[in-house]
Amino acid sequence: DAKTTQPPSMDCAEGRAANLPCNHSTISGNEYVYWYRQIHSQGPQYIIHGLKNNETNEMASLIITEDRKSSTLILPHATLRDTAVYYCIVRVGVNNQGGKLIFGQGTELSVKP
Amino acid sequence: KAGVTQTPRYLIKTRGQQVTLSCSPISGHRSVSWYQQTPGQGLQFLFEYFSETQRNKGNFPGRFSGRQFSNSRSEMNVSTLELGDSALYLCASSKDSEQFFGPGTRLTVL
Numbered sequence: 024d025a026k027t028t029q030p031p032s033m034d035c036a037e038g039r040a041a042n043l044p045c046n047h048s049t050i051s052g053n054e055y056v057y058w059y060r061q062i063h064s065q066g067p068q069y070i071i072h073g074l075k076n077n078e079t080n081e082m083a084s085l086i087i088t089e090d091r092k093s094s095t096l097i098l099p100h101a102t103l104r105d106t107a108v109y110y111c112i113v114r115v116g117v118n119n120q121g122g123k124l125i126f127g128q129g130t131e132l133s134v135k136p
Numbered sequence: 137k138a139g140v141t142q143t144p145r146y147l148i149k150t151r152g153q154q155v156t157l158s159c160s161p162i163s164g165h166r167s168v169s170w171y172q173q174t175p176g177q178g179l180q181f182l183f184e185y186f187s188e189t190q191r192n193k194g195n196f197p198g199r200f201s202g203r204q205f206s207n208s209r210s211e212m213n214v215s216t217l218e219l220g221d222s223a224l225y226l227c228a229s230s231k232d233s234e235q236f237f238g239p240g241t242r243l244t245v246l
Contacts, residue, residue, distance in 0.1 A: 066237030126179035
């Protein structure tokens with residue numbers, strides 16, 4: 024079973040920040056939080072990951088709470104192309120290579136004009 | 137750099153047949169994972185191969201099998217197909233911390 028809980032759907036206005044929450048209260052100390060998204064009928068796309076510090080890349084920012092029991096993915100300026108299902112995943116792996124991803128149901132983000 | 141490729145992209149089979157799907161990882165990636173995606177069950181992990189050895193396995197029956205070759209290319213096989221095996225089968229390769237997914241093979245079992 025997935026170790027994360029996400030709202031099933033969210034709406035966001037184009038140009039505004041999209042804040043996608045995720046709960047992972049049973050995360051272990053050596054488990055990372057990963058975010059992927061899947062645009063309809065395509066393979067999932069990696070967005071960002073982190074262990075305990077906040078992370079930022081060209082796509083998004085990841086804010087992890089100090090107790091690591093929850094996190095928020097932030098898309099700073101959402102566009103229509105960001106409409107997708109967003110998956111928050113707690114990573115099980117060996118030396119952070121490969122490993123298996125346990126997907127939950129994700130959050131369906133709709134960006135509206 | 138070329139991404140993960142999967143062949144074929146679409147496939148139609150009938151119940152009882154078997155099928156082989158192929159995945160070519162990104163050059164230099166040694167880990168290949170397979171996933172099944174259905175509307176009812178979502179994305180489910182099938183198995184992972186690393187250096188020609190199965191390293192992780194999901195909770196699927198023995199009809200689902202896979203292998204990896206010395207060039208890291210991977211195949212998965214499903215025998216005695218059932219209607220419920222209709223799904224999008226996704227392959228992902230990784231070198232370090234990210235998994236890169238292919239476009240998937242859409243299998244329809246009639």
